[in-house]
Amino acid sequence: SMSKVSSPTRDEEDQKIARCLIEDPTATNDDIVERSKGLSKSTVQRHRSQMEEEGVLSRGTQITDWTAVGFGLRFRIDILINQLELRQGGGPDGSFPDKLKTPDPINSQERLAIFIKERLVDYVAWRIETTQEKDDRHPNALALTAEQFKQSIVVQDVTILLGHHADLAVTVRARNIPAVRKFVTSGLRMMRGITTTSTANEVWSYMEVGL
Secondary structure: OOOOOOOOOOOHHHHHHHHHHHHOOOOOHHHHHHHHOOOOHHHHHHHHHHHHHOOOOOOOOOOOOOOOOOOOEEEEEEEEEOHHHHHOOOEEOOOOOHHHOOOOOOOOHHHHHHHHHHOHHHHHHHHHHOOOOOOOOOOOOOOOOHHHHHHHEEEEEEEEOOOOOOOEEEEEEEOOHHHHHHHHHHHHHHEEOEEEEEEEEOOOOHHHOOO
16 A cells, blocks of 8 residues: 555646745645745645645645654664565564454565554554563563553654665654553564664654754
8 A cells, every 4th residue: 555656757836835845844825825936826726735636745734743742752763674584474473363464475675664654553552452462571661551552652654775784764753662662572573574673762853843
């Protein structure tokens, strides 16, 4: 559901509108008219809704202040893949519910990335629910219920990296550290095809300052 072929380059009006939205994701149509120097409001409306329709722009509101909505922590998790193991079938080991299964085997980096983005949070929640989790022995550990876990984490993106020490990078937003730890130890590390993970807390972003 995420294999998207890149479309041909848009016309100049589309590119002007996109440029305004890159500089300010919260820009209204009026803002774009003002900044684009020369586009009429009806042109902006028409072109913007067409780009949303065709999946060039996302519909609806982009969240620009994640802290305000409770997801103040941002992490990047780098993943090293065992290509041979992945080709033979990656993803969760052992039995797990049908609703989490993918129509095709998870035998490529793309398919593993899609599973991580679309289903891994639910997989970890299922593990917590079915009490397969006995790893909260740490005295300071916050034991999360399946529901609390699901409410505490958002997988924002998964990218495939070339020419880097890691093969995949996952960006997650979280309400708390235990949710991230769960996501890594009970999620990513349970996947066949994943050799190692390395988690970094991204503490500052130019894109999120003063928007």
